[in-house]
Amino acid sequence: MLPIQEQALLALADGTVFQGISIGAVGHTVGEVVFNTSLTGYQEILTDPSYARQIVTLTYPHIGSYGVNAEDVEARKVHAAGLIIKDLPIRASNFRETMTLSQYLQREGTVAIANIDTRQLTRLLRTKGAQNGCILTLPAGESITQADRDRAIELAQAAPSMAGLDLAQVVTQGGITEWTETEWALGTGFGEVKDAKYHVVAYDYGVKRNILRMLASRGCRVTVVPAKTPAADVLAMNPDGVFLSNGPGDPEPCDYAIESTRQIIETGVPTFGICLGHQIMALASGARTFKMKFGHHGGNHPVKDLDTNQVSITSQNHGFAVDEKSLPANLRPTHISLFDGTLQGLARTDKPAFCFQGHPEASPGPHDIAYLFDRFTALMEKKNA
Numbered sequence: 001m002l003p004i005q006e007q008a009l010l011a012l013a014d015g016t017v018f019q020g021i022s023i024g025a026v027g028h029t030v031g032e033v034v035f036n037t038s039l040t041g042y043q044e045i046l047t048d049p050s051y052a053r054q055i056v057t058l059t060y061p062h063i064g065s066y067g068v069n070a071e072d073v074e075a076r077k078v079h080a081a082g083l084i085i086k087d088l089p090i091r092a093s094n095f096r097e098t099m100t101l102s103q104y105l106q107r108e109g110t111v112a113i114a115n116i117d118t119r120q121l122t123r124l125l126r127t128k129g130a131q132n133g134c135i136l137t138l139p140a141g142e143s144i145t146q147a148d149r150d151r152a153i154e155l156a157q158a159a160p161s162m163a164g165l166d167l168a169q170v171v172t173q174g175g176i177t178e179w180t181e182t183e184w185a186l187g188t189g190f191g192e193v194k195d196a197k198y199h200v201v202a203y204d205y206g207v208k209r210n211i212l213r214m215l216a217s218r219g220c221r222v223t224v225v226p227a228k229t230p231a232a233d234v235l236a237m238n239p240d241g242v243f244l245s246n247g248p249g250d251p252e253p254c255d256y257a258i259e260s261t262r263q264i265i266e267t268g269v270p271t272f273g274i275c276l277g278h279q280i281m282a283l284a285s286g287a288r289t290f291k292m293k294f295g296h297h298g299g300n301h302p303v304k305d306l307d308t309n310q311v312s313i314t315s316q317n318h319g320f321a322v323d324e325k326s327l328p329a330n331l332r333p334t335h336i337s338l339f340d341g342t343l344q345g346l347a348r349t350d351k352p353a354f355c356f357q358g359h360p361e362a363s364p365g366p367h368d369i370a371y372l373f374d375r376f377t378a379l380m381e382k383k384n385a
């Protein structure tokens, strides 16, 4: 049960205002309002660093029913700027639960709103496109005035646009760390990589832990390095492969990442990029990116492998995409979205480098396309043979 039911407003930059109840921290938050269609995984979504400066609307109506635990996190803290849901169940129940979603949001200082007609909101975002918004909490029991509404709208309108924002350098970790933890399994929990076969250097632009775990589960010892690490420093570590992580914001202003990626690919070291990493690899190869209308966020996106015609149901979370018309001759499309035909995968024809726009580590989501991790280890195997 919630201790106090503070009220809350959700205002969009276009002037639309929704009224609901506060289920998180007191105060206000601003960010780009996006919708995610995943049925489960609210804790992984909240902690995904790619959601920095974004307020996430979950379209599944009941959120919070299994509470939160210490394991289902993709980073050490909540990165989403806020949360919008329809219904917070009165009771959370799960054998792994350590606290309720509401307690967690309060502890993390995350402003969140419930009792919102998320269908209406999602249709609005789908028709008009993603836009900035503000969640403003207000004391319980007091009537909400027009001045409160106007204040929330003004805060939404004053928030910076996502286009042009380099957020990778904001969320990247400070130092160099070694990652050895493998994937979680019921009964055994997390494991440790033993007798690692490959050494991978992973650029952290806001990396999700499950990517590192899936690499570790495939025999990789992973050295995680900050976003601005020069290519020369990475190459000096003698990696078998280099990984370019997911991350928040617009890929285009990340010139340091684009330049180091260009240099690394040039040397012929096997390179794999996911999401922001995919966009960085494309930019480093001479392609362009653009801002999508409302992006792809969810766990039910069909993607076609153009080499095999196989369709995978994938997890997605991106607001930018690579422009197919801008591809240079040495960048080959390997996957497309069956939702809107946008590019989902690319491979260099001249170097052992490939990338994927969606999330093969799908945490949460289906693992149909986890074969991309095996493709990466196969490239390293071939290089070392």
Ligand SMILES: NC(=O)CC[C@H](N)C(=O)O
Pocket: 050, 245, 246, 247, 248, 249, 250, 251, 274, 275, 276, 277, 317, 318, 319, 320, 321
């Ligand atoms: N998940 C990601 O890495 C997102 C990449 C980028 N920030 C986008 O929105 O397109």
